[in-house]
Amino acid sequence: MSAGSDLVRRSAADLADALASGETTSVELTRACLDRIAQVDGAVHAFLHVDAEGALAQAAASDARRAAGRPASALDGVPIAVKDVLATEGLPTTCGSRILEGWVPPYDATVVARLRAAGLPILGKTNMDEFAMGSSTEHSAYGPTHNPWDLDRIPGGSGGGSSAAVAAFEAPLAIGTDTGGSIRQPGAVTGTVGVKPTYGGVSRYGLVALANSLDQAGPVTRTVLDAALLHEVIGGHDPKDSTSIDAPLPALVEAARQGAAADLSGVRVGVVRELGGEGYQAGVQQRFDEAVQLLVGAGAEVVEVSCPSFVHALAAYYLIMPSEASSNLARFDAMRYGLRVLPETIDNPSAEEVMRATRDAGFGDEAKRRIILGTYALSSGYYQAYYGQAQKVSTLISRDFEAAYGEADVLVSPTAPTTAFPIGEKLDDPLAMYLNDIATIPANLAGVPGVSVPAGLAPEDGLPVGFQVLAPALADDRLYRVGAALEALLEKEWGRPLLGLDKLDHRIPEVTR
Amino acid sequence: MPEISRDEVAHLADLARIELSDAELDHLAPQLSVILESVASIAEVAAGDIPPTSHAVPLTNVFRADEPEPCLTAEQALSGAPASEQQRFAVPRILGDEQ
Numbered sequence: 068m069s070a071g072s073d074l075v076r077r078s079a080a081d082l083a084d085a086l087a088s089g090e091t092t093s094v095e096l097t098r099a100c101l102d103r104i105a106q107v108d109g110a111v112h113a114f115l116h117v118d119a120e121g122a123l124a125q126a127a128a129s130d131a132r133r134a135a136g137r138p139a140s141a142l143d144g145v146p147i148a149v150k151d152v153l154a155t156e157g158l159p160t161t162c163g164s165r166i167l168e169g170w171v172p173p174y175d176a177t178v179v180a181r182l183r184a185a186g187l188p189i190l191g192k193t194n195m196d197e198f199a200m201g202s203s204t205e206h207s208a209y210g211p212t213h214n215p216w217d218l219d220r221i222p223g224g225s226g227g228g229s230s231a232a233v234a235a236f237e238a239p240l241a242i243g244t245d246t247g248g249s250i251r252q253p254g255a256v257t258g259t260v261g262v263k264p265t266y267g268g269v270s271r272y273g274l275v276a277l278a279n280s281l282d283q284a285g286p287v288t289r290t291v292l293d294a295a296l297l298h299e300v301i302g303g304h305d306p307k308d309s310t311s312i313d314a315p316l317p318a319l320v321e322a323a324r325q326g327a328a329a330d331l332s333g334v335r336v337g338v339v340r341e342l343g344g345e346g347y348q349a350g351v352q353q354r355f356d357e358a359v360q361l362l363v364g365a366g367a368e369v370v371e372v373s374c375p376s377f378v379h380a381l382a383a384y385y386l387i388m389p390s391e392a393s394s395n396l397a398r399f400d401a402m403r404y405g406l407r408v409l410p411e412t413i414d415n416p417s418a419e420e421v422m423r424a425t426r427d428a429g430f431g432d433e434a435k436r437r438i439i440l441g442t443y444a445l446s447s448g449y450y451q452a453y454y455g456q457a458q459k460v461s462t463l464i465s466r467d468f469e470a471a472y473g474e475a476d477v478l479v480s481p482t483a484p485t486t487a488f489p490i491g492e493k494l495d496d497p498l499a500m501y502l503n504d505i506a507t508i509p510a511n512l513a514g515v516p517g518v519s520v521p522a523g524l525a526p527e528d529g530l531p532v533g534f535q536v537l538a539p540a541l542a543d544d545r546l547y548r549v550g551a552a553l554e555a556l557l558e559k560e561w562g563r564p565l566l567g568l569d570k571l572d573h574r575i576p577e578v579t580r
Numbered sequence: 581m582p583e584i585s586r587d588e589v590a591h592l593a594d595l596a597r598i599e600l601s602d603a604e605l606d607h608l609a610p611q612l613s614v615i616l617e618s619v620a621s622i623a624e625v626a627a628g629d630i631p632p633t634s635h636a637v638p639l640t641n642v643f644r645a646d647e648p649e650p651c652l653t654a655e656q657a658l659s660g661a662p663a664s665e666q667q668r669f670a671v672p673r674i675l676g677d678e679q
Binding site: 170171172173174265266267280306307309310312376379381382383385386393397400401402403404405406407409410415416417418419420421422423424426427430432435436438439440442443446452453455456457458459460461462463465497498501512513514515540 | 584588593595596597600601604607608611612614616618619620621623630632634635636637642643644645657662663671673676
């Protein structure tokens, strides 16, 4: 066992302590992550771009701050991977699309600027479904990411690169974005923790928009406490985002530490009747039910709640999201950045002809499907019937949440209806792909926060299952309290965390070579 | 429920400025029909008196303080452009031959 593999297996909180005590340095730690990436990423393909030089320079600067007794934050020196949908000055940002191949943004997204200010070296940019459109990362123009638990299976999506990087111990921390479940569902199928904060809780400035009213960036980690630490770094008001909430974040790290004591006396947990049962894989349902019993054992009061409008959430989402996406993706017009394709058959083509040729060559199938669907739903004559109706359904879903939060402090469900499916299985069946998001979408439509915590392995296939906790808007601390409690209770049962190098490495051929 | 025809998809692609090949139209049109059929239920769900929600967090007219801040230089702003000229984006012709 090398010193490097000992470092990469540790949690971010633990690494922060090791940096503070002088047990290791950021350079040593960052090099260990880069070595691990070099070793396994050929098989996993979590990264689209690795910035070894930049990360090591940032690590050296971090070590200098530590040596001078002036660390920039608790996580100063702990490396991180960033989903390729956030603008990074000087580092390529492609959104998984050909249309942005080679684009290097001239500015940082606010989330990225906050990571830099807090001293976290950026290892590189992670793979994703094109413009965050998908649940499997197969819609990346640069090839799929593979689930470290089984390389023939999907790592979830759209943030499959971030979840796989963290699950494969290539990075202790990553940033994801969640429009309909793209942080939480990848967390579920890779056995990692993923948090979608309250809408407006984390700045969207510099986040390339899929659907403005739904997009939210958040932490991707291996422990609940790590997610809370990272959330406190990236969260909070940003004047550059007009939908940013101008209020302090709740005490998230404190809530995670409180939760770890696994005492949930007085906490009311609502099991959502509509998010479970039929359509959910047996082993997923079983692990979920067992986890609920653990919460009861820790003193939680469990009630069943009904949210009847949730059955319409998927339909509303697949109207609102493509409508906003079709409008957002209009900016890729071959004029100011990204790809420009001149049609071969036309002499002296017009701007419009260049646009058509570029958008055909630059967008993949799923982006085209959603642009056309959105254009349809927004066209006059259909607008009220589709987009207008979908917005009304959002109101009904918010009302369901409100009523449910009258009876319970948090709501719980399985995060995704199944475990990771084989790569290729749903690629050309958009509807089957969309069903992956059935339990995660309601939170996006209502703007409420959610977390996925590993709940064990499904007995029938030995693959990870996710447990989702949802809280009212602005009460993100409840996610961390209940999430950390469940994590502590499960790890006590298992005698160890779900993820471990020993469990994974025989599944990644490069490592055993 | 609305079938979406191949011609209609071609028209929408035209509006969205995407040149689709015949093969792509054959491939996408039936898929879009299936998706539309699956969201059709939405029409009957919400009654007329339900207000629409555009954003989960209701905020209106949010402005930051009106203070000058450093911004991108022309060179930075043009750094990703496919073509530029005289500190401007250079674009293909925007008028037809006859104009």
